[in-house]
Amino acid sequence: MRAFGMQEQTADAAATDGDLRALFGQSTAVFATFTGPDQVVETADPAFLTTFGEDGASLSTLLDEVYRTGEARVRRDVRVLMGSGPDAREVFFDLTCEPRRDDGGEVLGVRVIGVETTQVKHAQRLMAEHRALLEQIARQAPLTEVLDGMARCIEELAPEELFVSVLLAEPDGLHLRHGAAPSLPDFYNEAIDGIATGEGVGSCGTAAHRREPVIVTDIATDPFWDDFRDLAERAGLGSCWSTPILARDGGLLGTFAMYHPTARVPQENDFALIRVFAGTAALAIERHHNEVARQAAEAQVESARAALAEAVRAERELRAEAEQRAEAAAELTAQMRVAAAVQAKTPHPEFCQLGGRAGCALPAEIKVADSWGDSAWGCAAHVEEILIHVPSVFIASEELGGLAAYLNR
Structure with missing residues (x-):
């Protein structure tokens, strides 16, 4: 395994050297x-x-x-x-x-x-720019900032004039959204924002569909550009080659495109730039997706925590309310027992018997009783209170007048 790892590192180093020589x-x-x-x-x-x-x-x-x-x-x-x-x-x-x-x-x-030493200076600049991009990704800079900086870097390093565009795949992989294209006209970026992925949909839509690079050397004659030819002509674009940006698991992340103002065949230095930066773009987009997923998960956890806290608070309130009702029921039951003893002497008292220690000066209008046979007379307000808090109590007026008085109060 160790020997294999060394071979991989040697191969990667050789590939990097080859890309720098090509550039x-x-x-x-x-x-x-x-x-x-x-x-x-x-x-x-x-x-x-x-x-x-x-x-x-x-x-x-x-x-x-x-x-x-x-x-x-x-x-x-x-x-x-x-x-x-x-x-x-x-x-x-x-x-x-x-x-x-x-x-x-x-x-x-x-x-x-x-x-x-021109090559050395340019290579040093490339490495410095690449390192800066990696540092941006590591500190979780906004994705648009990373992609825009990468596009500008490539445009400045390229030996010939070119324009870089990065499109981002939607989660379903069926459409591409604008990611970065600092040197393309706004009307062009707006027009291709949201294009479908599919065979023959320009260079980028086709590359995303095929999951492989698509090279169009002459936009003016290539059938892939039939629906976008006038748009490309207005933007001054003559050729375009697009490379799919793929995740480590093979999923589509987006496309990386290089446009030239004239019809031309890509050179080895163009492919070298793509190889150097396509992986960086994939890293930035994957890191962004992971960060978005992490934030969404944290938001869900926080929401669940808040819901749990609210449920606990509500449960405590309900428990406290139940305890208060139990206390009120016990007190009212005691009042009924006292009133029941009094009724032996006064079957229909003049004033409400359910006012507790504070008493009640309102007329006794309604008779209530419980399943134990205890009964009492009370005003409408206190009768309603005892009916709410003591489940076994019912209206027991011997004449319907008491019940009618309660219902029509």
């Missing part, structure tokens, strides 16, 4: 020798002439210093602008300039050896 190319080495105080080119390889020109004039200050002092000089990340206009690009070199001497030690000229 940034191979480093260029340059060499030239100069003679005399005027720094006349004696020999130079083609790479040097292409980069610094036939006379190396851009290095004249450095060459003069080495020739004058007789001491070697090293310059890191020397910037050179190659080309002009829209095709201009900057490159960087590490240069070592050494004096050339005759047998007597006199300086005859200067030797220049250099290695291009």
Whole structure:
């Protein structure tokens, strides 16, 4: 198992190195020798002439210093602008300039050896941007922030102009929603927000349906874009290749698309960018889904806890109310027993007998009794109270007048 793990790590490292080479190319080495105080080119390889020109004039200050002092000089990340206009690009070199001497030690000229560091700088930037994205994911930054930053990073790192779009799959996998596309026009993003996944639904809908990359090199003629061709033309899009973003269990998370303003075939550096960042997008989306699920679970737990607390509170209130009713029933039952003893002398008292210790000055209108044979006369209010709290008590007026008085009070 350990040997297998080492093989996997070696394979991953080799794949990463291959992607970086595809993205940034191979480093260029340059060499030239100069003679005399005027720094006349004696020999130079083609790479040097292409980069610094036939006379190396851009290095004249450095060459003069080495020739004058007789001491070697090293310059890191020397910037050179190659080309002009829209095709201009900057490159960087590490240069070592050494004096050339005759047998007597006199300086005859200067030797220049250099290695291009453009690829290293770009690779360092890529790694820094990638690390920053991973840190955002780790601290649970909003998904839109992570995806937008990733899209901008890819657009800036790409050697040619391109536009990045990330669409997110709905839970049912049948539609795709806008995730990030910072450089595409708003009308385009709004138009494709919610598109269906299916065969022939543009590059992204088809890639999501097939669960495999879909490359459209010419939007103007590809049948997958029949329903979106006018939209793409308005947005200035000529080609599009889309890759499904898949979860670790194979589930669809979304799509990762790269658009170009012209019809073109993807290069190896395009695939390298996809390989580097598709996994990062999957990680960000999965982490987001997990966080949403965690928050939903916590909300459910909190809701259940609140419901339980409310049930306990209600149960306590009901229990307290039941205890109060039991106490009231006991007191009223006692009052009836006292009243029953009194009735032996006064069968129909003038005033209510159910007022307890405080008494009651209202007329005794209704007679009530319980299953034990005890009875009492009371006013309408106290009779109602005893009927509510003592289940065995009933209206027992010998004439219907008492019951009618209670019902029609």
